[in-house]
Amino acid sequence: MxxxxxxxxxxxxxxxxxxxxxxxxxxxxxxxxxxxxxxxxxxxxxxxxxxxxxxxxxxxxxxxxxxxxxxxxxxxxxxxxxxxxxxxxxxxxxxxxxxxxxxxxxxxxxxxxxxxxxxxxxxxxxxxxxxxxxxxxxxxxxxxxxxxxxxxxxxxxxxxxxxxxxxxxxxxxxxxxxxxxxxxxxxxxxxxxxxxxxxxxxxxxxxxxxxxxxxxxxxxAERTISHLDYAPIETGRYTCVFSPEAFLDLIGAFSNLFNARSVLDGVSLSNRDSLGQSLAVPFLSIRDNGLHPGNIGASNFDGEGTPTRPLDLVEAGVLKNFLHSEATARAFGVQPTGHAGLGAKVSVGPDWFEISQTPGSQGAQAGLDHRKADQAIVWIDSLSALHAGVKASQGSFSLPFDGWLVRDGEARSIEAATVAGDIRQVLNAIVGFEGEAKITPDGLCPMVWVEGLSITGEA
Incomplete structure (x- = not known):
């Protein structure tokens, strides 16, 4: 040019x-x-x-x-x-x-x-x-x-x-x-x-x-070296601890839950009547906040010129809002939320997620520390093959991951394994959060504990 x-x-x-x-x-x-x-x-x-x-x-x-x-x-x-x-x-x-x-x-x-x-x-x-x-x-x-x-x-x-x-x-x-x-x-x-x-x-x-x-x-260096001493894992159900990056990847893969365009097109796990209904454990909050100072590359307007603003998607486990363009907002009788692309058929997508415990909520286990757990814990560091292993319109996933099996305070890298489940079950099986929330390229999130996930080891 x-x-x-x-x-x-x-x-x-x-x-x-x-x-x-x-x-x-x-x-x-x-x-x-x-x-x-x-x-x-x-x-x-x-x-x-x-x-x-x-x-x-x-x-x-x-x-x-x-x-x-x-x-x-x-x-x-x-x-x-x-x-x-x-x-x-x-x-x-x-x-x-x-x-x-x-x-x-x-x-x-x-x-x-x-x-x-x-x-x-x-x-x-x-x-x-x-x-x-x-x-x-x-x-x-x-x-x-x-x-x-x-x-x-x-x-x-x-x-x-x-x-x-x-x-x-x-x-x-x-x-x-x-x-x-x-x-x-x-x-x-x-x-x-x-x-x-x-x-x-x-x-x-x-x-x-x-x-x-x-x-x-x-x-x-630390992550690479920590995977050198690896061992297979037995297939079974485990309490899993997701790193902030891994949990944000999982939420992003199923963002159709919050996408009004997907709802209108019939390819979302939510429908028009889902707002106000329970989606997750009562202490989980999810906010889309493209204006967060930790969001490098943030924009203060979307493809249609609508200002970017924080939007509570899940509050105390209840689905509160959808992400909207002008057209979807008109169909729902609400204001656009600042999440539109630009085209003859305008796309809708999230900006930057904040995952947190709802202030004043009850039910989350406090003081969680995977290094001091009295049971075997699977620590999931990163997920792979998200495009191939996620069935977004059905809610199911089966994903290879890198991580460690933590037993008696000792972490040993897992040779090869997949984690499988349904996103709606995951959101209702969260035990609590560990540590301070971490800023990542995709959002802000602490480590997230989820019980009863299916782990399949290498045969």
Missing amino acids: SSSTRPQGLDAQALRSKLERIAASHGIQQWDLGAACSTDTSVQVDRGEPKQLKGAQRSSITVRVWNSDGLVGTTSTSDLSESGLERALSGARDASAFGNPNETPAFSPLATAPLSPLEQPRHEAEGILKLLERLKDAEKDLLGRHSAIGTVPYNGLAERSSERLYLNSEGACRQQQLTTASIYLYARAEESGRKPRSAGAMRLAYGTSELDIAGCIDEA
């Missing part, structure tokens, strides 16, 4: 004026535009040598036009020049003649409402050569942590500068610019006569200089 059309550092007001002028010349009364654009730089290494150096500019720009019958046409473009916008608007206008009368999104009534400010410091990019040196040093450090760690086959250090826009013909003008950085290190260790073992860690920040690279190395 040429610099003349690159949607970085755009003047949103000037773009809006251009769109208004073009729309008026073509007799278009109602339109909107959403754009997400980024410049990415990333590096990978292999035993001290560069493996991949990559730079890319990406853009996703959607234009919608409504015709006089209220039908919507949609086009995509990467060209924000005068001629590019004219083609996009006229193309969307022509496409509106074939719009689906059963899917008629409108402007969000909150698209011009005030936004919550976000504290997101912006950083200058360090450049690909500095990224390479930082990652080579990190890999060398990790390789030196244990003689069994022979490679770090999956690794990466990346910087991103991004921008989001939403404009519409009724005066909405949203814009956000953001810088982020990330590192991941996934080590592989192998001892003579034993199977290879792998584990990793990642960190996010607003800039490369803020990344906790040392912490990422420490965590990757």
Whole structure:
């Protein structure tokens, strides 16, 4: 994409004026535009040598036009020049003649409402050569942590500068610019006569200089080394302790529970009458809070321009709210919640979960510590094959995991096993929470104890 059309550092007001002028010349009364654009730089290494150096500019720009019958046409473009916008608007206008009368999104009534400010410091990019040196040093450090760690086959250090826009013909003008950085290190260790073992860690920040690279190395090394002494596990039912990352992955895999679009499409575990009904143990609360300071990369508006805000999904075990776009909110007679994408049929999705114990609630076991349990505990560190092992519309899952069997205070890595169950049973079999809630890329969560889960060991 040429610099003349690159949607970085755009003047949103000037773009809006251009769109208004073009729309008026073509007799278009109602339109909107959403754009997400980024410049990415990333590096990978292999035993001290560069493996991949990559730079890319990406853009996703959607234009919608409504015709006089209220039908919507949609086009995509990467060209924000005068001629590019004219083609996009006229193309969307022509496409509106074939719009689906059963899917008629409108402007969000909150698209011009005030936004919550976000504290997101912006950083200058360090450049690909500095990224390479930082990652080579990190890999060398990790390789030196244990003689069994022979490679770090999956690794990466990346910087991103991004921008989001939403404009519409009724005066909405949203814009956000953001810088982020990330590192991941996934080590592989192998001892003579034993199977290879792998584990990793990642960190996010607003800039490369803020990344906790040392912490990422420490965590990757500790987790990898802890899996070297492994043993099989007997098949049976166990009380399981989910790491924050693993439990958030499980909740995310079944987020259709809270998704109004999925409810209307008949592919959710919930239905219209589920609100106000018990979903989980009476001490569980789940909130979607994309504005949490720990959410690196947060946005204060969604694809339709609706402000992002905290939303209580489950409170004291009761389902309280669904995630909504403008269209689903209209169908339910409520306000949009700020969880929409942009398109002819608008998608809905969660931002960032907070899992916690409901204040003042009863029933949760206090003082839980897996290292002092008087029974064998399965400590689930990470789940795999979420796309293949989850039947989201049925509620069931069967997932391979990495973890440890903890007995008499001693933790021993599990050679290979799967955990299976039903998400609704899981939510009603939570025993309590252990430790302080941890900030992860997907949300905030403590360790979660669940009793009676089926664990199948390797035959």
